[in-house]
Amino acid sequence: MQQLTQKLGSGDMVIQEVPYPQLGKGMVIVKNHYSIISAGTEGSTVQAARKSLIGKAKERPQQVNQVIDTLKKQGPIQTYRAVMKKLDAYSPLGYSCAGEVIEVGEGVTEFEVGDRVACAGAGYANHAEIVSVPVNLCVKLDETTNLKNAAYNTLGAISMQGIRxxxxxxxxxxxxxxxxxxxxxxxxxxxxxxxxxxxxxxxxxxxxxxxxxxxxxxxxxxxxxxxxxxxxxxxxxxxxxxxxxxxxxxxxxxxxxxxxxxxxxxxxxxxxxxxxxxxxxxxxxxxxxxxxxACSYGPGRYDLNYEEKGIDYPVAYVRWTEKRNMEAFQSLLITNKINIDYLTTHEFDFDNAKQAFDLVVEKSEPFTGIALKYDTAKEPSKASVKTSDSEALGKVNISFIGAGSYAQGNLLPNIPEHSEVTKVGVLTNTGTTSKRVAEKFKFQFCASEENDILNENTNTVFIATRHDSHGPYTIKSLQANKHVFVEKPLCLKEEELEKIIELKEVSGKSVMIGFNRRFSPLTKKLKKSLGNNPVSMIYRINAGAIPKDNWIQDMEIGGGRIHGEVCHFVDYLTYMNGSLPIKVSATAIPDANQLNDTLNVLIQFKNGSSGVIAYYSNGSKSLTKEYIEVFSAGFSGIIHDFKELKVYGKGKPKKKKLLNQNKGQKEMVKAYVDGLLKDGKAPISFDEVVAVSKTCFAIVESIKRGGEQIDI
Incomplete structure (x- = not known):
């Protein structure tokens, strides 16, 4: 499948072969007939990409401030990786198109294969031969509809929302x-x-x-x-x-x-x-x-429940949603109440899309609307896209499912170069990300389907997707007899945890969670200084607020911050004291959105140790994020934001200060791959993995019960 992409860093624009898009729940796959170039929105994006780094910085002062903030908190290495990830990424272009449905996802009832449709949405209705679009960003068309005019769908809805x-x-x-x-x-x-x-x-x-x-x-x-x-x-x-x-x-x-x-x-x-x-x-x-x-296409825009989950607003209370605006616009076209034929001043074959954008940027001649026309006779292919000529395999053959910002910044760069370690395939939600990751990190191919990843060539799967898919992908990977590295959390449902436990026992494969903080050099040094006595621990996290509409806060997709983030700190205390949690109680400060993301957690451990997790979203941004105190038999240790360690015992306190923050991601990935090379075992025991997951479920339950102590 071919798609038009541009790199933000260089401004290079190219039509390239990328994997077939993923068909998610509540989505449809559409073969494009036409897409429309928005000279305003897309033109400014393309112009900015073609500017120098200084020019880009001048246009995006807010993002420059974010880079400076990241530099202060995480150091130059992580900041460089984050910036380069943005600059080197293949960015899809386009947000308004029309074509025909060729596949229908789970739960979709209003569309059938063969339906003519108009689509909207940046990241969905792209300039590409095939697109995957949520149902609430897609409207059904009459069989006689002029698809070129219908492709103005997004622009028509935006205009209509302004009028409303x-x-x-x-x-x-x-x-x-x-x-x-x-x-x-x-x-x-x-x-x-x-x-x-x-x-x-x-x-x-x-x-x-x-x-x-x-x-x-x-x-x-x-x-x-x-x-x-x-x-x-x-x-x-x-x-x-x-x-x-x-x-x-x-x-x-x-x-x-x-x-x-x-x-x-x-x-x-x-x-x-x-x-x-x-x-x-x-x-x-x-x-x-x-x-x-006027907010874009209308009510529903930027609402995760509406756009991604397909949950509509009742018409009696919200008469005109973004989808209903699109439908109204298409009705005006089909009934000839408006005639927009004259708006398309230029039409280009999709193969000549770069020339079309040159016209937009250079303004070499007058134009209004520019349509891209697709070769609809071309049959779509779901074949993997090769990014390397090598087909050699080693002892550890790694594939990735999901490869977003965190994976690109902290996991992929840290996979050790080793003659027995092979990078096989990449599968992400978008073909552009899959292609770029596969090329940059030297994988053999980028995939269109799960089966391409879970075949016999791969024996180790890294899962770095949204939280709701961690459990299902872990289960599928174990069923396919693969070792699994899954970013936290392991899963969001207790029944998924039970299934994973069962499959782990049957397969004998390793299950590793991305609990990186225990691998930090400062953590290792602090742990080594402790004796064998029970430990008292405090872990304070100045987490900062995350809006209610962020996917992490969505209980179905992100699981909330207890499952998504607090699990890190449960694991840390478990590692530090050397025994498993047995009891937990938790209370949260009431908040209007019921997010439960400002909370205190008290954990008791099997060896008599105890730990407090103070996870606060209501603090000042100027305060460092993480602070740890450990006490045991006359010994005390303090870690400041994984940059500085202070150890208090006999004599003068000892200090260790790092130039850059180190939360242990590099050391974690190396330890995992080394374990696979040696004996196929993960550096975190499966008992600890299970105990941490069960503790997080218990924290949620304890908050519901007003702080009641729950047995793990």
Whole structure:
């Protein structure tokens, strides 16, 4: 399958062969017929990618600050890896397309193979031969629909959401500032709704295009003499009932101009990318104007439950969702209430997509909408994509399922180079990530299907996917007789844990969890200093807040922060005292979102040791994240954020300070691979792995019971 990609670092754009996309629950696979290039959104992305590093930094000051913050906390190595991962990644382009359904995922009832559909969504409706799209970002089309026009689906929904925010009535007036693609679409829809439309643009050609195609009632160039008076006259001396700003500029002129031409108590809707720092006087304050933002395609946008899980909003309470906006736009097309034929000024075969983007960036000739046309006679292939000529295998043959930011920064770079260690295959949700990871880390292929990973060539599977899939992938890997390294947590369901225990016993294969902190050099040094007496431990984590709508906080997908993060610290205390947990109690500070991510956990261990995990999401960002204290028989040890160790005993305290933070990821991966090479065993015992998982389930239960002590 071919897809258009670009590297953010170099700006290189290429159509390349990538694996067939994954068909997840609630998704459909679509063969594209057309996709539309958004000159605004995509054009700015491509232009930024083609700039120098300094140019990129100037355009993204917020991301520069994030890099500086990472540098302070994690040191230059991790920061470099994180930045290079972004710069070297193959970024998919496109977010609006149309085609036919060729596969239907689990739980999908509204679509069938052969349906003609229009799709939306960055990361989904890409410029690619085949795309995988969630059902709420996909709408069914009439058999007679013009698929080229239908491919404007996303842009039409965005324009429609701006109009809905304006909340106009029949006979009212609206000025559309900016007559690019979004502005033209907004004007057409407004006119079809019985609204008087006045279009304004800095370019005379855009104004003339709108006038010639009956998209506006009146078209004006921004620098026209007496433009404010003309608009006042056209609105019977009232001023515009609403102004929709569909321009893209860093200038304050659109927002201040909107204030000048809007009627008293009118609305100004920001649809394009413009600053909103308007002048208070003389218009905005005295007219008591209302400023509204239009959020992309409409209600449901950026909502994980709506977009990824397919949970719709009840129509009685949310009349117009992003999907219903798309459906309304397609209805306008099929009933000929609007005609957008003129918007497609250029059409390119998909093979010539780079030329199309050159036109967008260089503006070598006038354009409005640019359509990419696909070869629909081409049969899709699910074959793996080779990234190496080598087919040699060793004693340890590793494949990855999932390879996101953490895996690329902490796991993949640390797989030791060894003659008996082979990197076989990579499977991720997106073909672009699979391809880039396979190339960069020298795997033999990137895969389209699980069976490509779980075949006889692989004997060790690294699982670094979202948390809800850890248990199922671990089970499948053990059933396929593979060693398993799974990023924490092991699983989110107790029945999955029981199945893993059963399969581990039957297969005899190793099951390793990514509990890296126990492998940190400072941890090893502290552990070595302890005697055999019971240990008292405190592990304080200044975790920071994560929004409720983040996938980690979603109990079905991420399992919440107890399963997703606190498990790390349960393992650490287990390792430090050298025995398994037997009892646990936990209490959480009540919060409005019921996230249970500010909590205290007390664990008792078999050898008499005890430990407190103080996991707080409500602290200051300026405080270091992790702080550990250990006490035993006149001995005390302190670790500050895995950068500094202080040991107190007899005599003068001993100190060990690292130049960079080291949480033990490199040492962990090496220890695991070395264990496989030696005897096939993991460096963390399976009893500890199981005990940590059971303890996390017990922590959740204890919080539900108001802090009641739970036996492990």
């Amino acid at each position: 925010q304006a909340d106009l009535r029949l006979g009212e007036s609206c000025v559309v500032i900016g007559l690019g693609l979004l502005g033209q679409l907004a004007a057409l829809i407004l006119k079809a709704s019985g609204v008087t439309v006045i279009g304004v643009d800095v370019a005379e050609s855009a104004v003339n295009q709108a006038i010639e195609n009956n998209a506006v009632d009146i078209g004006l160039v921004r620098n026209a003499a007496g433009i404010e008076e003309q608009i006042l006259n056209a609105t019977n001396g009232i001023g515009a009932d609403a102004v929709i700003i569909a321009a893209a500029t860093s200038s304050l002129d659109p927002i201040n101009f909107a204030g000048a031409i809007a009627r008293k108590k009118g609305k100004v809707v920001v649809l394009g990318a413009v600053p909103t720092g308007f002048d208070r006087d003389p218009f905005w304050y005295r007219k008591e104007l209302e400023l509204k933002m």
